[in-house]
Amino acid sequence: MVSKYLEALIAEFSKIPGMGQKSAARAAFYILKQKDSDVKRFASALIDIKEKIRECSVCGGISDADICSICSDHSRDSSVICVVEDEKDILTIEKTRIFRGVYHVLKGVISPLDGIGPDDLRINELYDKCKTGKVREIILATNPTLEGDATSLYLTHKLKEMNIRVMRISRGLPVGGELDFADTATIARSFDERIEVF
Amino acid sequence: MILREILLKNFRNYENQKIIFSDSVNIITGNNGSGKTNIIEAISILSGSKSFRNSKDKDIIKWGNDSYFCKAVIEEGSNSVFESGCISNGQSCEKKRKIDGMLLSASDFFGKILTVIFSPEDILIIDSSPENRRKYFDGVISKFDDLYLKSLMQYKKILKYRNYILKSGKDENKIKKELSVWNDTFSEKAVYITNKRSEFIKSFNNEFSEIYDLFSFNHNNSYFIYKSDNLALTKNEFLLKIEKSIRRDLNSFSTSIGPHKDDFILNSFGDRIFSEFASQGQKRIASVSMKFAEKEITEKLRGQKAVILVDDVFSELDKVRKEKFVEMTAFTNQSIFTIADTRNIEFFDLEKKIINIDKGLVL
Numbered sequence A: 001m002v003s004k005y006l007e008a009l010i011a012e013f014s015k016i017p018g019m020g021q022k023s024a025a026r027a028a029f030y031i032l033k034q035k036d037s038d039v040k041r042f043a044s045a046l047i048d049i050k051e052k053i054r055e056c057s058v059c060g061g062i063s064d065a066d067i068c069s070i071c072s073d074h075s076r077d078s079s080v081i082c083v084v085e086d087e088k089d090i091l092t093i094e095k096t097r098i099f100r101g102v103y104h105v106l107k108g109v110i111s112p113l114d115g116i117g118p119d120d121l122r123i124n125e126l127y128d129k130c131k132t133g134k135v136r137e138i139i140l141a142t143n144p145t146l147e148g149d150a151t152s153l154y155l156t157h158k159l160k161e162m163n164i165r166v167m168r169i170s171r172g173l174p175v176g177g178e179l180d181f182a183d184t185a186t187i188a189r190s191f192d193e194r195i196e197v198f
Numbered sequence B: 001m002i003l004r005e006i007l008l009k010n011f012r013n014y015e016n017q018k019i020i021f022s023d024s025v026n027i028i029t030g031n032n033g034s035g036k037t038n039i040i041e042a043i044s045i046l047s048g049s050k051s052f053r054n055s056k057d058k059d060i061i062k063w064g065n066d067s068y069f070c071k072a073v074i075e076e077g078s079n080s081v082f083e084s085g086c087i088s089n090g091q092s093c094e095k096k097r098k099i100d101g102m103l104l105s106a107s108d109f110f111g112k113i114l115t116v117i118f119s120p121e122d123i124l125i126i127d128s129s130p131e132n133r134r135k136y137f138d139g140v141i142s143k144f145d146d147l148y149l150k151s152l153m154q155y156k157k158i159l160k161y162r163n164y165i166l167k168s169g170k171d172e173n174k175i176k177k178e179l180s181v182w183n184d185t186f187s188e189k190a191v192y193i194t195n196k197r198s199e200f201i202k203s204f205n206n207e208f209s210e211i212y213d214l215f216s217f218n219h220n221n222s223y224f225i226y227k228s229d230n231l232a233l234t235k236n237e238f239l240l241k242i243e244k245s246i247r248r249d250l251n252s253f254s255t256s257i258g259p260h261k262d263d264f265i266l267n268s269f270g271d272r273i274f275s276e277f278a279s280q281g282q283k284r285i286a287s288v289s290m291k292f293a294e295k296e297i298t299e300k301l302r303g304q305k306a307v308i309l310v311d312d313v314f315s316e317l318d319k320v321r322k323e324k325f326v327e328m329t330a331f332t333n334q335s336i337f338t339i340a341d342t343r344n345i346e347f348f349d350l351e352k353k354i355i356n357i358d359k360g361l362v363l
Helices: A004-013 A021-033 A036-051 A087-094 A123-131 A146-160 A184-192 B036-048 B120-127 B130-144 B146-167 B172-216 B235-244 B246-252 B280-302 B319-329 B342-347
Strands: A077-084 A101-105 A137-140 A165-168 B002-011 B014-020 B025-029 B067-076 B078-088 B093-099 B102-104 B115-118 B223-227 B263-268 B307-311 B335-339 B352-358
Touching: A004 A021, A077 A087, A077 A123, A087 A101, A101 A123, A123 A146, A137 A146, A146 A165, A146 B146, A146 B172, A184 B146, B002 B036, B025 B036, B025 B342, B036 B067, B036 B078, B036 B115, B036 B307, B036 B335, B115 B280, B120 B130, B120 B280, B130 B146, B130 B172, B130 B263, B130 B280, B146 B172, B146 B246, B172 B223, B172 B235, B172 B246, B172 B280, B172 B319, B235 B246, B280 B319, B307 B319, B319 B342, B335 B342
Parallel strands: A077 A101, A077 A137, A137 A165, B025 B335, B025 B352, B115 B307, B307 B335
Antiparallel strands: B002 B014, B002 B067, B067 B078, B078 B093, B093 B102, B223 B263
16 A cells, blocks of 8 residues: 555545445545645544534434434424434434424334343333323334334333323335335235225 | 246356256256256255255355356246355355346245245155244245245244343343333234134145045045144234243243244044154155145146156156156146156156256256
8 A cells, every 4th residue: 555544544434334445445535635624624524523413312313402403493392202213314304394393212223132122222211201291192203124113012002001192104105116116015014004095 | 937947057066057948847867966956956946045955055055166156047928037146255155136137135036936846855844843844834825925924034033032032141020021022013923824824724735635635546534734822812812822921931041832833733534643653655645745735726826837846756656656746747837857767757758858967967
């Protein structure tokens, strides 16, 4: 290798998910060709997200302050809580602009082989919120995997005892997709969850 | 469904060999150890993702290589190309499966090529452990019921989770709490699988009893009994049962109830357990009849003709049954027989393609 500095940067880039050796090298050369000021801005952006972003003390999502912009927004309905597996899911749902409630991040999903049980997730925090009596509805939005479904089901049993309306996002065909391309499990699911149109 | 051709690369004793089949009878001949069964094995991998001999993928790779590849061209309306390959690093194997170039998961690849394999080991399905029978019948149902296969895989995954939690050595209350997460889904899948099996075995028996009588020239009143402790339970009844069995599960560190404990027992003459009194010959005939029942039922439900693969079974039948066997396969389906003793070819009094194999080469 011609430069140990370049090598170090490539090694760092290649740790990024979805980035292989080749794209890492390309990115490193791109940085090398940038103006000093641009690279400094890039570097400080990297340091900032680590130093300044923290966990929202209410929902567990990412935040610049102690409480995130969603949880502190008074125009949002804090009596409706959408439960998601991780922080990234909030961004995905927010893009739709359809949900006007608040979130609760579990920080994972029950997965025995990874040693993750109910006690390792932010489940007690959710119960605490429900116990205040200010929660009307919980919408479960875990992934439709075996583990995601089991986690939702576990929460459902507990939340029912608290007399809270528990909903789960529905499963079925992707919008704009074709029946042809859907797998049998998805089609079967969409029949189970069919809705009355008229 | 017609198997047009197959290509083997570094597969057992084949280095790079293409074999073209006729759409009626194909007879693979060759001495012992020449590689006849390896061809059947490759087709079984392409149709079921695993070898019918239960071999490990790394043992299938030709000695001195680190990967194998096999490919089949199937005609069913139009042509489709099925590919299955495996690369090994000595410890583990990475396997890929494709249909027409599209990468698929094991469950999406499973059973797309409809085959029925007759093998000398079939006798073990009747004669050995309940696990073998469950595996066999689960495989047959999965050939026409995709959802069954998927539910079964999920059931097995949850079973693994449950047993992992039971073995974790955590304190009892924590174990109980972690199990409670899975009990609901476990019960749902368990009840689904039990009901499907119980429903299936009825239609299987209809075919089986008839074919077995035909093949044994006798009226045997033979049928499989699906033995399960959870027959006709609702999900909630099963859930209650599994919650009650917690003490036993904790003591044995494993899950004591569920379809993974079931069995399929062959009865004859009403109430006699077949494997306890039957001779080897009778078991052979019963296992052949079982495969014919599989053929009838899967063809009916899939609306397709199966490719019949016969590995060596032929030599173990007597003259009348050989004739019967040919009558029931050769005229209706594409079939591929492996035959070591060339005298047996005389039973195929019809158009046939003879493929002569020696040391991994087609002569």
